[in-house]
Amino acid sequence: MNMLVTAGPTREAIDPVRFLSNRSSGRMGFAVAAKAAEAGHAVRLVAGPVTLETPTGVERIDVVSAGEMCDAVTEHVAWCHALVMAAAVADWRPAVVGSRKLKKGEGPLGLQLERTTDILQSISHRKGERIFVGFAAETGDPEAEATRKLAAKSLDMIVANDVSRPDAGFEVDTNAVTFIDQNGTTRHIETAPKSEIAAEIVTWIEGRL
Ligand code: CTP
Secondary structure, eight states, X not given: OEEEEEESBOOEEEETTEEEOOOOOSHHHHHHHHHHHXXXXXXXXXXXXXXXXXXXXXXXXXXXXXXXXXXXXXHHGGGOSEEEEOOBOOSEEESSOOSSOOOOOSSOOOXXXXXXXXXXXXXXXXXXXXXXXXXXXXXXXXXXXXXXXXXXXXXXXXXXXXXXXXXXXXXXXXXXXXXXXXXXXXXXXXXXXXXXXXHHHHHHHHHHO
């Protein structure tokens, strides 16, 4: 199978030296790419700015902003049989990007933000027989929000995680997740290494194709 995976945060420029981003380390998406390649699948990994090594056998496409990630996914989605969107894509970007470093001046600074494209929604018409898996990083009720996103983004399965837990989500090697599929079937995986959760995601996709 051909698997397209996205991972990491995106960076949205404010000026030549500043940006908006988030705490994603890229570990979950890189683990999915590594496990899929180990299982013998062809893997393309669209990576935001992270400090991780490219897993063996994986073709890596580096991007910086949400717009660049959207362009890369749009370009490669036709190639894949399965897409795993593990990236923490920025939802907003500065409406105006300074061409020179902003000077601090006196008093507060207001930043006008505009929405970025929702990548999954923008490619939903290209889904066809492809399997699309998304992630939902939540600090409230992960399962309720994830179920809403599963439908809104035309996903086959969503991996919900509560990023407010110290042993799950950002910047740690473990995660605690719930798989929710289109039929509403849920499966909880208690705290486990991201590599184990990645292997479960790959196995789930293999079972669908
Ligand atoms: N996603 C995407 N394009 C975006 C934002 C998110 O394709 N611009 C994808 C993510 O990669 C993930 C899924 O959508 O697989 C859910 O992302 P999440 O950040 O949890 O949800 P949002 O749709 O951004 O909603 P909110 O931030 O309001 O919770």
